[in-house]
Amino acid sequence: MEQQSTEVLQRLDKYFEEAEPKLIAFRRHIHQHPELSGNETSTARFISQVLAGAGIRHRLAASDCGIITEIARAPDPAAPVIALRADIDALPIQEETDKLYRSNNPGVMHACGHDAHTAMLLMTALALKQENRLPFSWRAIFQPSEEEGQGAQQLIQEGALESVDGILALHVDPNRQIGKVGITPGPRTAFCRDFLIEVRGRGGHAARPYATIDPIAAAAHLITLIYQALPRSSDARDPLVVTVGMIQGGYTSNVIPDLVTLKGTIRALRREVAMEASETLERLSDATAQAFKADIKVAFKNLLNGMVNDELTANACAKVARQFLGPDNVISDDPPSLGGEDFADYTAKVPGCMMTLGVAFPGRKVTPLHTATFELNEAGLLVGPKLLARCLLHWSKKRATV
Ligand SMILES: [Zn+2]
Ligand SMILES: [Zn+2]
Numbered sequence: 001m002e003q004q005s006t007e008v009l010q011r012l013d014k015y016f017e018e019a020e021p022k023l024i025a026f027r028r029h030i031h032q033h034p035e036l037s038g039n040e041t042s043t044a045r046f047i048s049q050v051l052a053g054a055g056i057r058h059r060l061a062a063s064d065c066g067i068i069t070e071i072a073r074a075p076d077p078a079a080p081v082i083a084l085r086a087d088i089d090a091l092p093i094q095e096e097t098d099k100l101y102r103s104n105n106p107g108v109m110h111a112c113g114h115d116a117h118t119a120m121l122l123m124t125a126l127a128l129k130q131e132n133r134l135p136f137s138w139r140a141i142f143q144p145s146e147e148e149g150q151g152a153q154q155l156i157q158e159g160a161l162e163s164v165d166g167i168l169a170l171h172v173d174p175n176r177q178i179g180k181v182g183i184t185p186g187p188r189t190a191f192c193r194d195f196l197i198e199v200r201g202r203g204g205h206a207a208r209p210y211a212t213i214d215p216i217a218a219a220a221h222l223i224t225l226i227y228q229a230l231p232r233s234s235d236a237r238d239p240l241v242v243t244v245g246m247i248q249g250g251y252t253s254n255v256i257p258d259l260v261t262l263k264g265t266i267r268a269l270r271r272e273v274a275m276e277a278s279e280t281l282e283r284l285s286d287a288t289a290q291a292f293k294a295d296i297k298v299a300f301k302n303l304l305n306g307m308v309n310d311e312l313t314a315n316a317c318a319k320v321a322r323q324f325l326g327p328d329n330v331i332s333d334d335p336p337s338l339g340g341e342d343f344a345d346y347t348a349k350v351p352g353c354m355m356t357l358g359v360a361f362p363g364r365k366v367t368p369l370h371t372a373t374f375e376l377n378e379a380g381l382l383v384g385p386k387l388l389a390r391c392l393l394h395w396s397k398k399r400a401t402v
Contacts (some may be wrong), residue, residue: 001108003305005393008131012389015080015127016382023385024378025118026050026100034090034108034115037145040065045087047122047142049315052179054126061158065144068160069125074396076247079099081137082392083160083167083347086121087114087146098373111374113172113359118142120170120384127385128392135396139164143342149192149304152345160346165315167352169343170384174366176331176358178380181321181387183355185314190239190267191274192304192340197222197262197285199249200295206254216249218292219260223247225284226264240277241338248358267338269306307344310351313395317353319389320394357384 017022034069035043041064048067051058058069066088071081095102095109103109125140141160145151161167173182198224201213211215223244234240242264249260266281268274282298314332321330334356343354359376360366367373 005132005135005380007391008134009389011131012127014385015130015243016123016385016389019123019126020382023119023123023381026122027115027378027381030088030115030118031110032101032104034103034105034110036092036108037089037148037150038063038065040088040144043118044142044144047088047118050122051125054129056125056129056140061142061144061155063154066155067140067142068155068158069140071139071163072134074127074134076135079134079136079175080395081139081163082137082200082395083141083164083346083350084121084124084388085141085143085167085169085343087119087143087145087151088118089114089144089151091147091370093372094372097375099375109372109374111371112147112369113145113174113374113376115375116172116359116378116381116384117170120381120388124385124388127389134392136392138294138392145202146342149340149342152342156345156349161349165172166310166349166351166395167346168317168388169352169354171354171356172359172369172376173343173356174359174369174374174376176356177360177362178358178377179325179383180329180331180358181325181383182331182334183314183321183353184332185309185311186309187269187306187336188354189307189336189341189344190338191271191306193266193274193278194301195264195266195278195281196299197264198297199260200297201292202255202259203258206256212256213293214256215258215260215294216256218288218294218296219247219249219262221287221292222285222296223262225288226281229278229284230280234273234277235384239269239336239338240273240274242277243267244277244282267339267340269336271303271306274303278317303342304342305344305348307341307354308347309353310347313351313353315353316394318390320390321355324385324387324390355387357381357387
C-alpha cells in the first residue's frame with residue numbers, strides 16, 4: 001500500500017512538473033476571459049473542452065455555468081470518494097494591471113484568484129485521469145457564482161455531493177510567500193446575512209420638514225443606531241460586524257425625497273449571533289420608524305453559512321503538508337475571517353477542508369484580493385496540485401487503517 005502510494009505520487013509529481021506551462025496557460029486564458037457570477041458560460045465551455053480532450057466524463061450544470069465530473073471510481077469499491085472544488089467566477093472590477101494577459105472583458109476581473117483555482121483543479125484532474133489504480137475515487141466540481149454565495153447550493157442541488165465522502169479546495173493567499181500554506185481546523189469564514197432596508201417617508205420642500213416625513217433624517221438616525229446599539233447588544237467575545245455599504249436617496253439640495261434605500265451585511269462566526277443581530281436590526285428599524293413616523297421595511301437575503309474546516313480532515317491535511325513543505329511552512333492557527341465563502345455549503349454536508357496557498361511576490365507590496373491591482377505569483381501554483389495529490393492519497397490511507 002505504502003509502496004504503491006509512493007509510486008503514484010512520483011508519477012503525479014512528474015506529470016505536474018512537466019505540465020506546469022499548461023497550468024500557467026490555463027490560468028492566463030481564464031484570467032483574460034473573466035465572467036461574472038451566474039454568467040460563466042464561456043469559462044464552463046473552456047473547462048468542458050479541456051476535460052473532454054482528456055476523456056474525463058462530465059456534465060454541465062443546468063445553468064450552463066458550472067461543471068461536475070463523473071466520479072472516477074477506484075478499483076476498490078470501498079475506497080473513499082473525494083470531491084475537489086474550484087470556483088470559476090470573476091468580480092465586477094476594472095483591472096488595473098499591465099499584464100499582457102490582463103482582462104479582455106471591461107469591468108470584469110479575476111481578482112480573487114478563481115482563475116488559478118480553476119487551472120489548478122484542471123491540472124489535478126488531468127493528472128489523476130492518467131492513473132487507473134488509485135486508492136480513492138474522485139470527482140472535480142467547477143462551481144459558478146461563489147462571489148454571490150449561490151453556486152455551491154446550485155451544484156449540491158444538482159447532485160455534486162452524491163456518494164461523496166469528503167471535499168477539498170484551495171484558495172490563493174497573496175499575503176503569504178510561495179511554498180507556505182494555511183490549513184487551520186475549525187471556523188474559517190463568517191455566517192453572512194445581507195440586508196436591504198427601505199425607509200419610506202413623505203417628500204416635500206426642504207424649508208418645511210414639519211410638513212414631510214423625512215426619510216433621510218430617519219435613515220441617518222438608523223445607521224447611527226445600528227452602529228451604536230448593535231455591537232452593545234451582542235456578547236463582545238463573539239465576533240460580529242455590521243456594515244452599511246450602500247445608501248441611496250434624494251435628488252437635490254432643496255427637496256426632501258420619499259425614499260431612502262440602504263444595503264448592508266451582518267457577519268458573525270456563529271449562526272446564532274448572526275440571527276440575533278438580524279432581530280436586533282429589525283427592532284432598531286421599527287423603533288426608528290416609530291420615532292420618525294416613517295415606514296421602514298427590512299428584507300434579508302438567505303444566510304450564507306460560515307465555513308468550518310473539519311477538525312480531522314484539516315489536521316490530516318496539515319500533517320501531510322508539513323511532510324511536503326516543511327513544518328515551518330504550514331500555518332495551522334490562522335484567525336478566522338469575517339469574509340464569506342460558499343465552500344461552507346459543502347462542508348456543512350460532508351467533512352472538508354479549504355487550504356490557502358501562498359502566492360506572494362518576494363519583496364513586493366501585497367496587492368490584496370478583490371482589488372483592481374491584484375496579482376498572484378504563478379510560480380506558487382504548482383504547489384496546489386501537488387498538495388491535493390498528497391492529501392488525497394493520505395485520505396485513502398486513513399480510511400484503510402480505520
Ligand atoms: Zn472573492
Ligand atoms: Zn475567492
